[in-house]
Amino acid sequence: MKGLRPLLPLLVVSLAGFSAGPVVAQDWVHTGTNLGNQxxxxxxxxxxxxxxxxxxxxxxxxxxxxxxxxxxxxxxxxxxxxxxxxxxxxxxxxxxxxxxxxxxxxxxxxxxxxxxxxxxxxxxxxxxxxxxxxxxxxxxxxxxxxxxxxxxxxxxxxxxxxxxxxxxxGGGVNGIAETKIYFVSNRTGSKEIWAMDYDGQNQHQITHLGSISISPRISPDSSRLAFSTLGHDGWSVRMYSLELGRMVGFPGGSAGGSNLSPAWSSDGSKVAFSSSRSGDSEIWVADANGNGPHRVTSITGPNVSPVWNPRTNSQLAFVSGRTSEPQIYTMDQDGSNMQRMTDSGYAVSPSWSPSGALLAFSWNRKYGPGDPGGQDIYVFEIASMHWLQVTHESGSNDFPSWAPDTRHIVFQRSIGHRTQIWTMLADGTHQKQLTQAGDNSMPNWSWK
Amino acid sequence: MNARNRILVPVVLLCGLMAVAGCKKKEAPLPPATVAPPATIPAPSAMLSATPTVISAGDQVQLSWRTTDATSVSIDGIGDVPTVGVKTVTPTVATTYHLVARGEGGTAEASATVTVNSPPAIVVPSNTMSAAEEFKASVHDIFFDYDTDAIRPDAQATLSANASYLASHPDIKIVIGGYCDERGSDEYNLALGQRRADATKNALVTAGVAATRVRVISYGKEKPFCSESNEACWQQNRRAGFSIDQ
CATH class of the missing domain: 3.40.50.10070 (TolB, N-terminal domain)
Structure with missing residues (x-):
């Protein structure tokens, strides 16, 4: 069941395709996600x-x-x-x-x-x-x-x-069949934000900005979509209301320079993002309406891709390039108690599991000039500092995003110069390609 | 997909034909414009403005309109609107907004055109072609080592030459684009590209160029100069690129 079978017309293939045996965790897998149980x-x-x-x-x-x-x-x-x-x-x-x-x-x-x-x-x-x-x-x-x-x-x-x-x-864990996945697609000629059902059905365009729009992050109540768009003065964090069907204001997200990678707290009250407005790329936090932006980090080097611990909303994980290649760090929401999670290589794109116990991220453990390495999805158990590799030897894998059941992960996979969106179980099994048209990237799984 | 297009195209054409035919029919029964309405019913008036009239794709434009003596007002592409109002629109291509106010006293029309510049990029206006050519010949991009925003020694001389060109051309404003190679992750590369562009701007400012003349954009790996997966190409893409602003 670890085959890389593309998900062709879903309804037809599924009739023939699911005859394989039980999904069994392999030796190198221990995610604590209750996978591999009976x-x-x-x-x-x-x-x-x-x-x-x-x-x-x-x-x-x-x-x-x-x-x-x-x-x-x-x-x-x-x-x-x-x-x-x-x-x-x-x-x-x-x-x-x-x-x-x-x-x-x-x-x-x-x-x-x-x-x-x-x-x-x-x-x-x-x-x-x-x-x-x-x-x-x-x-x-x-x-x-x-x-x-x-x-x-x-x-x-x-x-x-x-x-x-x-x-x-399923032990009281809700299913994800009614969830959505938001993503970036260039199939209209420019990078816009799109949405689809969790199984790849019903793909439809959300934004029509005609620029480059990336990093979609859906709010916990599914009412608003934060993302980043290139404009005259650089990248702004912007907000689209799915209820109103139009852009709404997010004043703290525009300040010139690069305002990137928004992230919702799980109570929907705050948005963390990366901003270069202080002269260096730092992690900032604003209210959900874009007011009161304030800086959290003061670290020389690129600092991006924050994500809240959804269990507590008192901690953030993020990517920092302070020691050259980017690594994953965690910190309290006031910037204190910073801890480095990865020891080497090139580690980016953290996604914090709904349970609060796990981080998924993309890691090239042997990154460097002349060393092609492989960029794969890893799952990291914060308490034990143990990690495991969940994708193997297939393309370049990035932007993992947990499903609300903590059993599934959506991610992007680039093979050659083509990038598509895949889902898998958190132990790396049951991989399925969801997109085909154009290039599709930066998936974000809805909270419910 | 092709089969769908084959069906779609005739359908779209047919709809277009019907729309054209439909318009003609509607126009016919309308009273000629020269026929004066009864004296007691004043003709409607209409005014429509767009602010600003020139934007970049994705920016917002405020349409505001005022009409008098109208019973129904509509704007093409938006639909029926109040007789007086303001609306924010986000056109992605050049758009002429056309307002029609209908009243018992006749019809009044007003238009406002918004010009949309393509997303921020290296734009060279045709009327300054020679200046642009001179700029290109005199101001050179600088290149970076992998995963760093440190200005290399070999870039210092280029930056000095760029700064002196800018000192002798005080009217020119510039955009510095920060670029990264295809390896690594989009979000991190945008932050890195920002730092490359900022570092380059800071070097120019240190050399005496006014900070207000310099706009900085990070392109990360969104707009590569070449797309092969080898070090020669990656080096091409790890750069700070200079262009004339507007």
């Missing part, structure tokens, strides 16, 4: 079509494929491949014969099933999750959904149902 074998039955609406078959196909995909992507299931699953399409608990699903070859411990209908331009879905080993009380979940009859909503319903299942069986 996985639950789960089957997703094709839902039973009800009624005769002409839209039903196409929308149901989208729904079935999305649900199957979401369960596979979750990283905590061993999903029964469609070819091993019974042909039955139970549309209600009374039609469910659990023994059919628990028997070999599907051998499912859990089975998701239900009915799918389109009535008067609305999708109506009833979904259940059964525990096949519990003959007395097999129902784990029963959910109903009713939404407009569009591809988008068929996918959304599948995402919601998948997230219910994942939340129920």
């Amino acid at each position: 996985t639950i074998r789960i089957a997703a039955a094709d839902f039973k079509p009800l009624g005769y609406d002409a839209q039903t078959p196409a929308l149901k196909a989208v729904f079935d494929a999305t649900l199957y995909n979401d369960l596979g992507n979750a990283g905590i299931f061993d999903v029964v491949s469609k070819s091993l699953a019974p042909q039955a399409m139970p549309g209600s608990p009374t039609e469910m014969v659990a023994s059919q699903w628990s028997a070999a070859p599907s051998s499912a411990a859990m089975v998701a099933f239900g009915a799918f209908a389109v009535n008067g331009g609305r999708i109506a879905v009833s979904g259940w999750l059964f525990d096949t080993s519990n003959t007395v009380n097999p129902q784990v979940l029963g959910k109903q959904y009713n939404e407009a009859a569009t591809d988008d909503m068929a996918r959304t319903i599948a995402h919601r149902f998948a997230d219910e299942i994942i939340s129920r069986l």
Whole structure:
């Protein structure tokens, strides 16, 4: 499952592609992310079509494929491949014969099933999750959904149902099927900020500034997008309101020079960024509305890419080039108690895990003239100072961003001069390419 | 994608034709402009202005308008608007905003044009071509070692020559662009490019060039001079580049 199979048309490939065995952590992996624990074998039955609406078959196909995909992507299931699953399409608990699903070859411990209908331009879905080993009380979940009859909503319903299942069986950690990924794409000819669903579907352009816009960072409540744009006097940190559909002010983000790499605190009250306004590139913090910018660091050398400890909002990790090649440091939010995390090489782009325990970052451990090295994603456990390499020998990997479940990481991978966005489990398995068109970079996973 | 374009193009053309045909039909029944409306109904008036009228892509422009005796007011591309108002727009290409005010007494129109310069870059206006050529021949870029903003000894002489050229041409304002090679990470390279450009500016200021004449932009690895993955090309891209401002 460590193959670099590009994610072609997602819905088709997924039917054939997920037949491999359980996602098992490899020897060099210990992330503390609960990966590699015992996985639950789960089957997703094709839902039973009800009624005769002409839209039903196409929308149901989208729904079935999305649900199957979401369960596979979750990283905590061993999903029964469609070819091993019974042909039955139970549309209600009374039609469910659990023994059919628990028997070999599907051998499912859990089975998701239900009915799918389109009535008067609305999708109506009833979904259940059964525990096949519990003959007395097999129902784990029963959910109903009713939404407009569009591809988008068929996918959304599948995402919601998948997230219910994942939340129920995944140790209380919410699923990520409804999350978004923000990124930079040049496919219109200039670098603009784009968004997509977590699985690469629904890619759409957010900004239309016609300049160079980079480093998108979505606010914790998903209402605003901070990023950096090149203008007449250099780079400004700017703000786009997804609620209003337009740019909004962020006065502290413009001061001439380079104002780069914004980062939200997890309570949404503050934005840290890098600014050269004092004559050197330092870490600054402003209110979420762009007021009251104040400097946190006073370190000669480039200082960029701050990120808050989302657990406490009292600590920042950032990149500093004070000793020549950039290294990862942590500090308290007032600039005190600075600690160097990486000992050598070229270490950039920290992302702090939602749990607060881990940093993901990009590291070229043998960076230097004449030494091509390899730029890979690493996960670093702060308490133990232990790190592990999660990408290996494939392109140049940068800008990791944790998913809210702390199980997934999105990142950019450059091969030759082409850069695309990939996701993976935090142990490096299950790598999937999400983008194809143009060059796509600097992904940022939404908080929920 | 191609198949989609094949469908899209005729559809767009068809829509265009329909729009043109539609306009003609609408114009016909309108009363000729010379027909005086009844004396009791004054003709509408309209005024539209844009501030500023010249911007860089991504900058904001404030449109403000005032009309009198109008019952409906619209601006092309924006839609219906109040009879008096202000709106901030962010055009990415040169745009003429066209306002139409309709009232019982007739129609009034007003326009305002915004010119959009391409994103900050090395812009050479045609009317100063010879000055630009002279600048290019006299002011030279300087180059850096990898992952550092230290001015190299071999760059000092170049900087001195650049400073004396600027001293003898006090009207010229310049932009210093900070550039990095393709290795490493975008955000870090922008900070590094800023430091290269700032260090270069500081050296010029030390040599007597007024700081107000120098604008500094970091391009990091966004606008490389060459794109091969070898040291010769990387050296080309690790530079502070000089150009005339505006």
